[in-house]
Amino acid sequence: MGLLFAKLMTVFGDREHKVIIVGLDNAGKTTILYQFLTKEAVQTSPTIGSNVEEIAVKKTRFLVWDIGGQESLRATWNSYYCNTEIVILVVDSTDRERLTVTKEELHRMLAHEELQNASVLVLANKQDMKNSMSAAEISQSLTLGSLNARSWHVQACCALTGEGLPASLDWMRSRVVAN
Incomplete structure (x- = not known):
């Protein structure tokens, strides 16, 4: 019976997988979220709190939480960790000055008990x-x-053109389908 159910789940789709998108302010998190969703660049403003959207890749569904990256909001990131399967860290590849801060935030997050099994993109x-x-x-x-x-x-990747993003969705899907 369990095998039959597993086969049915692969045919009719899977449960929702929780993903959080984090990164410093102005890295492109929200632009990436809506590029995933609409496949086009949208005008955004700084995220206060979070945005959440469901994204389907083939028959795999992701519930994606885009969390504000301003310094004052980073202390709240841990309230989003519960049941997170994938952490997406968006890095502004031109922001060399703050890469050390990004590294510190990433390693602080990954030390959190609730993220011990999460994959990192x-x-x-x-x-x-x-x-x-x-x-x-x-x-x-x-x-x-x-x-x-x-x-x-x-x-x-490039959030504005979508370049590199389909490959990242495929990688995410491979992480949750394999588990």
């Missing part, structure tokens, strides 16, 4: 800009190699 956004850091540079700066007990991936 780092979106190296703004790749269309001059002097943007490569995905490899960002990976090294964030010391992602130290996350050996966790599934993680870095994807270069």
